[in-house]
Structure formats: C-alpha cells, structure tokens
Amino acid sequence: MEKPAMSRRAINKYLKHAQNILQAQSLRVRLKASIVIVVSDYSKMIVGIAGNSRLYHFRNGTLTYKSTDQSLAQEIVDIQHRSLDISQHEERGNLLNYLGKPNKFQPFVSKKMKLIDGDVLLLCTAGFWEDVSEIEMADALEGVKDSEQYTDLLEEILLSRQRKVVANYTVAAIFVNKVYQETNKNKMKYIKMIAVALVLALIVSGGTIFYQVKQAKKIAELTVEMKDHEKSGNLYFQDGNYDEALLEYSEGRNAAKKIKDPIHRNILAKKLRVTQLIINGDKSAEAGQFTEALEQYEKAKKEGKLIKGFGKEEVEQRITNMDSVVEIVDAIKDGDFRFEAEDYNGALAIYEKARKKALAISFTGEAQIKTKIEETEEKINELKKAQKELQAEGLEKAGDQSYARQEYAKAIESYTLAQEIYQETELLAKVLGLERKIMNTNDKLNPVPQGQAADNALPDEAEPPIDEATDASAS
Template identity: 85%
Template sequence: MRKENSDFKTSFLSEAGSFLQNKDYFAYTELDDVACWVAVKGLDSDQEISSAELAVKAILEKFMEKPSMSRRSIKKYLRNAQAILQAQSLRVRLKASIVMVVSDYSKMIVAVAGNSRLYHFRNGTLSYKTTDQSLAQEIVNSRNRSLDISQHEERSNLLNYLGKPEDFKPFVSKKMKLLDGDVLVLCTAGFWEDVNEIEMADALEDAKDPEQYTDLLEEVLLSRQRKVVNNYTIATIFANKVYQETNKKKMKYIKMIAAALIVALVVGGSTLFYQAKQAKKMAELTVEMKDHEKSGNLYFQDGNYEKALLEYSEGRNAAKKLKDPIHRNLLAKKLRITDLILNGDKSAEEGKFTDALEQYEKAKKEGKLIKNFGKEATEQRIANMDTIVQIAEAVKDGDFRFEAEDYNGALETYEKARKKALTISYTGEPQIKTKIEETEAKIAELKKAQKELKAEGLEKSGDQSYARQEYGKAIEYYTLAQEIYQETELLSKVLGLERKVMNANDKLNPPPQAPATDIDPSYEAAIPFEEGAAANESSDAEVMKEGK
C-alpha cells in the first residue's frame, strides 16, 4: 500500500548518440511496497550480446522474485548479475558499469559498481552524489579533491565493475531518508562527462515534471555539439510525495508522549533557545553566502573562472537555504555568465570560433542585467576573436610543418603564434608553449645526431691516417672527434679515442732505449769453447815465460 500513498514519477531516455548500437540500458519496476530503478552502461565490444540489458534484466528478475530493501539482498541481486555476465562471456568478457536505487517510497539505498552515477537533489541543491569506483576517483581522493573527474584521463579506468573476473566489490549505501520534492537522476558516463551538477540544478529550476526535466538535461548535453556523442542514459525520478511511516509500537508512543510533556514543561525556554539557535544559523549562512560571493568576485577578476564558478555555486546554495531570492537570483546569474565564458574559452581552444563568439555574446547580454557584470572580460574576448583565429591558423601551420619534419619552420611559426597569444592573454598559450618545447627538443636531437655523425667521420679519418703511419694527422682527427663526443656526452667514445691518441703518440714519439754500461756477468760463459781454450793457452804461456 506504500505505492498508493506516495507519488513517485519517473521519466527516462537512453540513446546511442553517434553510434549505431546503444550499449546502455535502463529499466525499473514499482511494486506495492518497494521499487527498483537500474541504469547500466555496457563496457565490452560484443555485438551480439548486450551486457547492459542482460545485467538489468537479471537484477529485476531476482528483485521481483523476492523484493527487499535490505543491503544483503541488494548485494545478492548484483552478484546474480555478475555471475550471469561471467557465464555469458563466450566471445569476449562481458563488462558493465551499474547504478541502482531501491526504495520503499520513504527511504532509499543506492548501489554502484563502476562509474554510472546517482545525483540526489533536495530543494534545488545537490544533496548527495555517488562516488565512482575508478582510478580517477582514487587520485582525487588521495591527492587533489578539486580535480574535475569528468575530464580526467583515468575516469574510465574502472577498479570495479560488473563482470570483473575476481574481487568484485560493489558499493551499497546505507538507508537514506527521502523527503517530499526530492529529485533523483540516474545516468551513465555518456551524460555526466558533459553535464555537471550545477547545470543539472539550473535545469531543475525550470522543470515542472520529470519528462520536462529529462528533455532539458538532454538539450544541455546536445548543446555541447561534440563531434562524437557517446551512448547516454538519463533517468529522472520526482518524489513528489513520499510515504509517511506509521508507528504502532506502544513504547514509541510512550516516548513521544513523554517528549511532548517535556516540551510542554520547558516550552518557554526551549522556544527562546530554538529562536536563538535559528537566528545564529541564519547569521552564519548570511556570512557564508557573502564570503562565497566575495571570493567568487575576486577569482572572476583574476580570470580564474573555474574557482569563481565553484564559489558562486556555494553562495547560491547558501542563499537558497536562507530563502533569499534576491541573492539567489544574483548569484545564479553570475554563475551562468561565468559558465558561458568558460564554455566560450573551451570552444575557442577547440577551434569552434563561431560557438565561442556566440557564448561570449550571450555572456555580455546577460551581464547587462546585473550592472554589466563580466563586460570587460567578454568584450575583450570578442575583440580578440580575430587574433585568436590567426593564432589558431598559425598553430595549424606549425603542426603541418612539424609533421613534415620542418622543425625550424615549425618553431618560427609557433613562436609567432605564442607572441600574439601573450599580447591578448589567450588561454591556449600554455599549449603553444608546450609545442615550442617539443619542437626545440626535436631540433636539439637533430643537432646532436649531426654532431655525432661528424665526430664519427673525423674518427674514421684518424683511423685511415694511422693506417698510413701519419700519426700526427691521426692525433689531430682523434682530438677533434673527442671534443665533439664530449659535447654530446658520449663518454664511452671519449675514452675510446683517448686510447687511440695514446697509441698514435707512442708511434710518433717512441721511448728511447737505455745505453749498454757494464759487461753482463754471463758474457764469458757465452764465448764459444774454442776461443776460450785459446785464451787460456796464451795466458799459460805468458806465465811460464815470466817464470823462466
């Protein structure tokens, strides 16, 4: 009977985008006491089996067999879908990213495996958003929480998903209370990568029902005019009226009566305390709202539009809590103008100059309504558009020269483009600087190769001179080659030439031989026997003569 005493409206669309096949799938069922909504994005390349459809049907089939809102049951539904995908992985491994919501029309539980998402809006403000199970999310959590995951290169590097071979660990939330007027958005990556929560909240202000809201969200997505539009799924749920829980337990009634008696006894003091607490809260919100607006204005003046966007959003949320329509509308308009300038800059960087000019013109027009807010920034961009076109053409020409290996020509062209970019503070200047650095590295690499080639030639000439016994010339060639190798930091070559120079020096200037001094004691022993005998006879004769 819960369904009859609540009012939940659902609208959805799931499109293939620029592709022939839509790998996304969405379905839901609303039973008397519990409902289930499931959005899945297929991640595999199988053309015959839709992993997304297979997963959704597997979950809803088990859910309808045994409807439950317990976390344990929800994990069983997911594991059943996981088992079916693994069993059907015949040609390729079937993979899918899933987000599902189970509700008893009063509370809800959210389950995620991958990077399909749920956004929960309350009073027009984002109240809760699921966390992706991706490497990008891990990086954001551990290093920099201000990074934009929607553009992070690792956003599709999923750490968990349906069909994972092992260690499948989906996220299943605790029960979260729903209130009248809450809005839920289930979507796949093809949608949230191009539409942020600020734009979702803005679209919600103009939507009267889920059908209109879904259409508005699709318009925002398609207004990006991407060359390639991925599969996308958007499902919106309007909880116009949630089921009011009834309590039949006597103990709870007793506690309620006791609490009411206590309140009646201290009503005077508690009323004053409540009023003081509310006044303090309102004052804090007012300060918070003004601080966010002030910070946003400073960031805007400095040209840091992304941070300004965040500050204006926070300020607008505070204004909504204060129920201050004047500041809420003012901050919403500043938010809108800042977003238009950011989108214009992005279009200009992508070479979509007509789109960029259109965004700037819109920002200028809407800024007139709030004391020409952003007038200087938009007029400067409009005036600089011709220069931006010239810069883009120069960069394109530089890219062409770079691909043709005319690195000197490419460097000259990039440097001219960067000089123009610096004069107008063009946001694409860092990318041009990177191209210059890459080109300079290529030129340095070629120069080094030319030097090495010259050194090799000199070393070869030295070898030839050495072979002709022209040792002086060989040393000259080796020395010149050695100097070049030192410049190019080829130390092994330097050492090799050092040995060649030493060898040539030895040949050119051989070391002198030591002169003969004393007779070697072994000299006598080396005299032939006949000569020794004759000498002895002569000596004996002389002795006899002297004796005589």
C-alpha cells in the same frame, strides 16, 4: 518485485542474480552494462551501483549526495584524496566493475538514506553526466514542476553542446512530492510520547531563546561566508582563473540558499552561468570549433547583461580576438604538420610566432604552444648532437688514417678536434678513448731515446692506436 526487500544484503543479491543471467546470455559476445538502481519504501531509499552510471540526490536545490563510480578515474581521485570532477578524466570509462564482468563481481550498495518532501533524484548514464555539470543540474531545478519538465530541460542543455557525435545517454528523474508517514496504532506509544513532550516542554520553554540566538548566529555566519565566496570568485574571475571562480560562486550560492536569500542566490547563479559559458567557449576555441565558441560567448554576454554587464569586457575581448584565435589554431596545425614531416626548424618558427600572438591576446592555449616549442627544441638539439657526433667520428677516422701513414702531427690535430666535439656532446667514453690515442700518437711523434725504451720496443710498422674500451668489446 517477487521478493521486495530494503536490506543491503538483498539488493546485493538482486544485482548478482542479474549478473548471472547476463553472463549466461553472453554466448557469442560478452554482454556488459553499467547500472544504477534505487529501491525505496517511500520514506527511505537504498542505492546500488555497478560501473559509472550515477545517482544525484538534490534537496532544496542543493546537491546532498552523489554516488561514486567504479572506475579507474574514481580510484585515482580517491587515492590522491582530491575533490575533483572526473567528467573529462581520460580514465573515466575504464571500469573496474560492471554488470557482465567475467571475474569477481562486486557492486556497491549504499546504506539506507532518509527522504523528505521536495527531494529530487536524478539517475543517469555517463553519456549524460560527462556533458552536463552538477551546477547545471541544480540550476535546472529552479522553476520546474515535475520530472518530465526537468528531464526535458536537462536534455536541452545536453544537446545545446552541439557535439558532432552525441554518445548514448539515459536520464531519469524522480520528484519526491510526499513521503510516507507511518501511523502508530499503539496507544501506549502515544501516551509515552505525550509524557515525554510534557517534560520537554519545561526544557524547551527555557531553551527557545537559546535556539533563536544560535539560529541568528548561524545565519550571520552563512551571510559572511556567502559574501566572502562571492568576493573570492570575483577576484579569480578578474585574474582569468575561471575554474576557481566557478567553485567560489557555487559555494556562495549554496550559502545563499541556506539563508534563503533569493537575491544573492540569483546573482551568484547568473555569475556561475556566465563563467561556465566562458569556460565552454574557451574549450571550443582551443578545439578549433569557432562557431560554437562564438555562440557560447554571445550567450555569456547576453546573460551577463542581467547583472550589470558581468563579464562584458572579458567576453567582448574574446569575440574581438576570434580572428587572431583562428590564425593561432591554424598556425598550430601547420606547425604540427611540419613537426610530423621532421621539419623541426620550420615547425619551431611557426610555433614561436603563434605563441607571440597567443600571449598578446591572453589565449588560453598558450601553455600548449609552449609545450610544443619545448618538444621541437628538444628534437632540434638531438639532431645537432647527432650531427656533431658524426663530425667527430669523421675527424677520428681521419686521425686513424693519418696515423697509419705515420703523419703523427696531423693525426694529433684530428684527434684533438674530435675530442673537443665529443666533450661538447658529453660523450665521455669517446673523450677518454681519444685521450689514449693522442698519448700513443704523441709517443710516436716524440719517441723516447732508444736506450731508455729497450724494454718497450714497438714493431716498426705503424698501426692506428686502439682504445681499450673498443678492444675489450671486440674480444
């Protein structure tokens, strides 16, 4: 307010000034904040970001710009060149830059962006955007008249999630009702503009038809695009791939907005809403929040009625299967308890029954159960391997004792059995060690005639054969 400016350099300087003040006040504890600021001269805007607070810029009900986070999750997505929503990414709160950072502070400052009448700016913290999707933000714009009505509606959407713990959230909206149009007092500029307009008039008179044809072609292309997205969305929906269906419906609705087709726009918006509710219900069911899941399914059923019962079968099937879902989730918990208690066989039996039920009702958490089964089987195999190794070690020890008593045939029998078990468990070093013992014992059992073995005579007393690997280790 003291030194207003619209340059990137000035905004950067303001943010760093705030950073210095916050650091100076961090006496007992380190103060820190995620911040988003918008500076405007009523015709353009510039955005400053530090952390993961965000700006969403909507034009004609469509998202045209979203600020990027300064977080590890955003960096991972950028490196992988993937267009993903990071609202549920586990690293979304791991900030690489924020106000109050002790070391190098580097805020992001955008270029100047033009504003037009009817634009809507939404500024919010992570506590808001983690639970409210961009689609819901855009949908909420329909029919609202001012920023207060808009933020009230968004808050209702956020609180409808009914989380046990609601994170701190801040959301602010700016409706650009009328941008500032600069008046030009220089008459020469008006004269030049009129002269240029006269020249352009000659060109435009011939170019108007071309423009109209081009515009009609564009509308036709967008119409085809809109219908293709809806068709693809329907196929994904039928296959149960709701995330992909959501994306296709969103693209289709955006195309409908561009060609100003309110009928298809509303249909696709409803399909979007039903699909999102089913996804939310499935997530709640997987988390064991069955009451919330039923509420989401009932909402989906109610809203689907408005477009010829869209999603009715899928939703009703989920409501019917809810008792089975409860049984499956309870079984998973029981299996987890047995797994933690190292009762792996008991856990495996429970997981397998739960998976069978999950497959029967196409439960979305079936993949999670499959992973648990694989982990349990791995533990069981490890235990079996350890038991076999102990058995082989016992047989090897018995062979050593038989060898010491000069019971060479019995020793070879014990060594051979132990060697077979070591081979099963792929302990190759042990297999080779026993091969030496068997050969040495066999020499004792079937000694070479005395004349041929004069140079290699052994002491009379019998000693257990020592494998070379063990001897080298001892020395």
